[in-house]
Amino acid sequence: MTALDAVSAYLPATSVPIEAVVGEDGLSAADARVFRRFYGLDRVRWEDGAGLAEILLAAARKLTTLPGREHLVRYVIAARTLHSVVPESAHVLDEVCRQLGLVNASSFAVTQHACASGLLAVDLAGRLLAADGDDDALALILAGEKAFTPSAQFIPATTVMGEGTMAALVRLGGSTDRMLSYATCTRGEFSTGLFTTPELAARFQQEYPLVLGEVMQAAVAKAGLELPAIDLLLPHNVNRMSWVRLCQQLDYPLDRVYLDNVPVTGHCFCADPFINLTSAVDSGRLARGDHYLMVAVGLGSTFSAMVFEH
Amino acid sequence: MHVITPARSGQQLPLAAPRLVWARHLVVGQEGRSVVRDEDFRRTMVRYLADMLSPYGVPFSFARFESGNQNAYAFLAERFLAGLPASLAPDLVVIAHATADCEPGRSLAGYVTTLLPAPPLCFAVSDQDELSPFSSLNAIRALAATGWQRALVLVMDQSTLPYVTRPVPTLGADPADHAVGLLFSMDSGRTGRPLVALWQRRGVPPHGIRQALAEAAVTLPACAPATLVTVLAGCHIGAGDLPPELWGPGAEGGPLVPAPAAPSCAAAWAGLAGLAGLPASAHSGRVIVTEYAPALGGLAVAVFDPVPG
Numbered sequence: 001m002t003a004l005d006a007v008s009a010y011l012p013a014t015s016v017p018i019e020a021v022v023g024e025d026g027l028s029a030a031d032a033r034v035f036r037r038f039y040g041l042d043r044v045r046w047e048d049g050a051g052l053a054e055i056l057l058a059a060a061r062k063l064t065t066l067p068g069r070e071h072l073v074r075y076v077i078a079a080r081t082l083h084s085v086v087p088e089s090a091h092v093l094d095e096v097c098r099q100l101g102l103v104n105a106s107s108f109a110v111t112q113h114a115c116a117s118g119l120l121a122v123d124l125a126g127r128l129l130a131a132d133g134d135d136d137a138l139a140l141i142l143a144g145e146k147a148f149t150p151s152a153q154f155i156p157a158t159t160v161m162g163e164g165t166m167a168a169l170v171r172l173g174g175s176t177d178r179m180l181s182y183a184t185c186t187r188g189e190f191s192t193g194l195f196t197t198p199e200l201a202a203r204f205q206q207e208y209p210l211v212l213g214e215v216m217q218a219a220v221a222k223a224g225l226e227l228p229a230i231d232l233l234l235p236h237n238v239n240r241m242s243w244v245r246l247c248q249q250l251d252y253p254l255d256r257v258y259l260d261n262v263p264v265t266g267h268c269f270c271a272d273p274f275i276n277l278t279s280a281v282d283s284g285r286l287a288r289g290d291h292y293l294m295v296a297v298g299l300g301s302t303f304s305a306m307v308f309e310h
Numbered sequence: 311m312h313v314i315t316p317a318r319s320g321q322q323l324p325l326a327a328p329r330l331v332w333a334r335h336l337v338v339g340q341e342g343r344s345v346v347r348d349e350d351f352r353r354t355m356v357r358y359l360a361d362m363l364s365p366y367g368v369p370f371s372f373a374r375f376e377s378g379n380q381n382a383y384a385f386l387a388e389r390f391l392a393g394l395p396a397s398l399a400p401d402l403v404v405i406a407h408a409t410a411d412c413e414p415g416r417s418l419a420g421y422v423t424t425l426l427p428a429p430p431l432c433f434a435v436s437d438q439d440e441l442s443p444f445s446s447l448n449a450i451r452a453l454a455a456t457g458w459q460r461a462l463v464l465v466m467d468q469s470t471l472p473y474v475t476r477p478v479p480t481l482g483a484d485p486a487d488h489a490v491g492l493l494f495s496m497d498s499g500r501t502g503r504p505l506v507a508l509w510q511r512r513g514v515p516p517h518g519i520r521q522a523l524a525e526a527a528v529t530l531p532a533c534a535p536a537t538l539v540t541v542l543a544g545c546h547i548g549a550g551d552l553p554p555e556l557w558g559p560g561a562e563g564g565p566l567v568p569a570p571a572a573p574s575c576a577a578a579w580a581g582l583a584g585l586a587g588l589p590a591s592a593h594s595g596r597v598i599v600t601e602y603a604p605a606l607g608g609l610a611v612a613v614f615d616p617v618p619g
Contacts, residue, residue, distance in 0.1 A: 002316035025357070051365060083418070083434060084359075084410030087368045087473060093437050094606050097512070106510045106608075108445045109437035112405065112419035120433055126317035127452035135319050149361035151354055151415070172319040185311040186429060191384075191420030195351050218313045300417025 002126025004177040004308070005138065005169040008062035009275040010055060011162075011265060012047035018160045018266065020044075025150040031157060040240030040259065044162035044266035046147060052086060053095045056142045059167040060100055066140075066169060070100060073169075075128055075139040076107035079121035081269040081298065082152060083111035085145055096142065105140070114193075114298025115236060116184065118143045118166075118270035119306045123182045125170040141168040143270035151194060155267075155299070159238040162266035166274035177277075180291075180307040181222035183215045190301040204301065209246050212303045216250070216295060219305035223291070230307070231290040233257045234276040236297055237267045258285065272296065286310045312431050314456055328447075328454050328461060328494035329502030330614055332398055335576075335583035336390050336489040338381050351415060358414050359472055368473050375412075378470030381487040382413035384421045386466050390489045391425045398493055399426050400462040404449050405434040406442040407466045408574040431458070439603040440544060441510065443575055444610035447492075448508050454496040465490040467576045488576040490583050500618045503597065506531050507613035514609045519551040519602055526611050527555035533596050533615065540585070544578035544601030556598060577601070582614075 018041050021027045027035075035041040047055050056078070060066065066073075078093055086092055093107035113120045118141065125139035144165025147153040154160045190196065190204050220227050233256055235243055240262050247254045258276045260283070268275060273294035280286050290310045297303050360370035383405070403422055411418070423429040431453075435446045443465045450461040469485040495502055509526045533539065539557045543549070578601045585597065597614040 001318050078437060082414065083436065084414045085362060087363050087366050088409055088439065089368065089605070090366050091437075091439075091605060094512075103513060106441075106445060106448075106512065107438065108435050108442060110433055110435060112417065112432060112434040114417065117433070123314070123316065124449060124452070127456065128448060130317035130319065131448075131452035131455065146365075148365065149358050151358055172317065179316040181313065181315055183311060183313040184431070186420055186423050186432065188417075188420040188423035188429060191417040191424065193415055193417050193420075195348070195354070195415050215311060218311060222313045222315060298417075300420040302417075302419070 001173060002122065002179040003171055003174045005171045005174060006063050006065040006176070007166060007168045007274050007277050008059050009164060009166045009271070009278040010059035010062060011164045012045040012055065014046050014048060015043045016046055017043050021153045021160055027154045027160070035160065035239070038241055040262045041160055041266060042263035044160050046163050052146050053092045055144060055146070055163055055165045056092070056096055056167070057099055059144065059165040060096065060140065060142065063167050063169055069138060070102050071104055072136055072138045073102045073105045073140050074132060074134070074137045075125055076102060076105045077121045077125055077139060077141050078109040079118040079141060079143040079270040080109050080111040081115045081117065081145060102140070113184070113302040113304065114300050115270050116296040116298040116302040116304035118274060119182060119294060119296055119304045120184065122168065122170055122179065122306065126172060126179065129170070129172050135172055137171070139170040141170060143274065145269040155194065159267040162268045164265045164268035164271055164275050166271040168274055178309045180309055181219045182306045183219035183222065184302060184304040185211060185215050186302045187211060193299040209249050212246060212295070212297060213250050215303040216293060216305045219307050220293065223307035225291060225307065227252055229291055230293045231256065232280060232285055232292040234273040234280065234292055234294045235259065236295060237262045237265055237272040270296065327504040327506055328450055328496050329504045330492055331495045331502035332493040333583040334393060334491050335580040336393070337486045338386060338389060338489070339486045340379050355413060355415060359410070362410065363473055371472050374470065375472035378412065378472060379468065379485070379487050380412050381468060382416065383407060383411045383418050383466050384413065384416050386487060386489045387418065387422050387464060388425055390464060390491050394491065396427065398460065399428070400460040400493065401428065401430045402450060402453060402458040402461040403430045403432040403464060404446040404461065405432070405464045405466060406446040406575055407434065407436050408439050408442055409468050409471055412468055412472070438608065439606055440546065440574055440601045441603045441606070441608045441610045443579055444508060444510060444601070444612055447505060447612055450494060451505060451508065459497055461494045461496060463492045465575050465579045467574050488580060490576045490579040492579065492582070503614040503617055505612065506615045507611070509611040511609050513607045515607060516604065519547060519609060520553050522609050523551065523600065523611070524553035524555045527553065527558065530558070530613055533558055537616065538595030540595055540597050542578050542581040542597060542599045546602040546604055547600055
């Protein structure tokens with residue numbers, strides 16, 4: 001069964017207030033005040049002077065179970081929010097493989113589920129490993145991006161982006177975090193993403209909690225569980241407000257949603273649920289056998305949820 | 311909504327490999343192109359692309375952007391899917407591309423779901439230069455066990471980029487954009503060419519292609535005696551790179567078909583889509599598609615067997 005063999009997170013050292021993205025092409029000062037006062041956003045971590053390869057490598061090098069098993073890594077999959085983030089000549093993943101000594105790995109990016117691509121990558125990795133039939137083989141998932149341009153630094157009326165990253169080793173079987181189910185739904189009528197009409201943006205706001213709630217419930221049901229049996233929800237870190245509303249709608253206790261990182265990291269593209277997993281484990285929020293639900297939403301718009309047993 | 315249980319150990323390939331039942335190569339120039347008219351959107355796109363290139367020392371060329379085809383991947387997908395018979399609508403779509411989209415603001419997967427009668431699972435594979443289509447094929451092969459019935463691998467290339475990182479092969483003087491669609495059936499039927507093998511290796515130098523392909527050939531499933539084997543070589547593989555082992559011990563030496571000039575991803579697959587133009591004997595034999603990604607030292611092979619008799 002698809003399992004997370006190990007997960008690591010990297011948070012850049014530089015912490016900046018969300019007002020750093022206020023400007024002519026940036027966030028409005030009014031939005032920033034709303035973000036701070038009502039959305040629970042405070043600061044984000046950025047790594048000036050480091051490229052995409054460096055911040056992904058920083059997470060991968062924290063994987064304590066990778067050294068000595070580099071030869072077993074068959075796939076390196078970058079889960080991307082933005083489908084175009086570097087010129088082709090940069091060959092970021094090739095650099096990552098070279099630096100980590102992953103000589104037997106095929107590397108590529110999966111995109112188009114936007115910030116939900118991370119969960120897609122986990123499922124795909126498991127299926128690739130299963131199809132290969134090698135139970136010892138591993139896949140390395142990488143997520144997190146550079147906030148390199150205003151449209152990658154904030155989402156109006158929603159969030160501010162940070163450059164935290166994650167690395168996850170996926171394998172089949174083992175005693176670590178086992179995936180139990182995956183649900184995903186793409187609503188193409190919102191494919192214009194940031195460049196939408198006010199009417200469509202309003203409709204998205206209206207439908208967001210309904211669709212996401214359905215996807216979460218579907219994933220939980222497929223795992224043979226009910227929502228109250230989910231011990232911890234590892235969310236996207238877009239903002240706190242959206243989770244308050246969703247918890248009210250689903251009658252799910254807010255204190256079981258791991259929101260501690262929202263004011264610390266901001267929204268780190270596809271990496272949020274995985275960064276939250278490492279934080280939750282470090283802070284003792286997950287016990288052996290607990291069930292947790294990773295949830296992500298990507299602009300454009302894809303809603304995804306994945307159930308694990310810790 | 312797609313709701314699935316995880317892959318399990320021992321869940322090998324499905325008994326029936328994905329079978330290529332339909333393929334088409336679409337070439338789109340500047341006629342009817344989908345230039346974004348909204349000024350705010352255009353300004354944001356230009357800023358996005360310029361900011362994306364800047365840290366890597368690649369200058370953005372507004373002149374190249376303005377004079378380019380500007381056929382966004384969403385537009386190419388729309389043009390392509392318009393020609394796909396409704397009876398063949400896929401429930402799984404994997405898009406393979408190498409270059410950045412000239413219109414980075416739109417969700418390609420989201421848009422594709424609106425073009426089909428039932429929303430498919432759709433995602434893209436990139437960042438592997440010429441080998442992205444091979445990994446896309448591997449993805450649909452792995453996902454076939456999950457129950458999808460029909461998968462489309464849509465290989466797309468834009469040839470007029472607003473920056474220059476390497477020479478882009480073009481067909482004649484008119485650089486066009488390309489979309490090649492490969493439609494696979496994943497049910498238990500017997501129509502179409504089964505995708506029987508995929509092989510990839512990294513770190514292969516140009517002078518090592520021939521040796522690496524000989525090693526790949528040993529791992530390929532044997533074909534029936536006297537099977538005609540056609541090799542479709544991508545634009546970075548020459549006739550001298552192909553070892554005799556590729557045609558296999560039981561096979562008849564078949565034709566080598568060089569890829570048509572197309573940028574990056576699409577070349578070898580355009581050749582596959584064009585197989586209908588070959589003699590019937592070639593159409594019925596084994597087809598091997600191989601491509602090399604020079605910048606990565608990546609080499610890949612895909613093997614399609616004849617339609618089962």
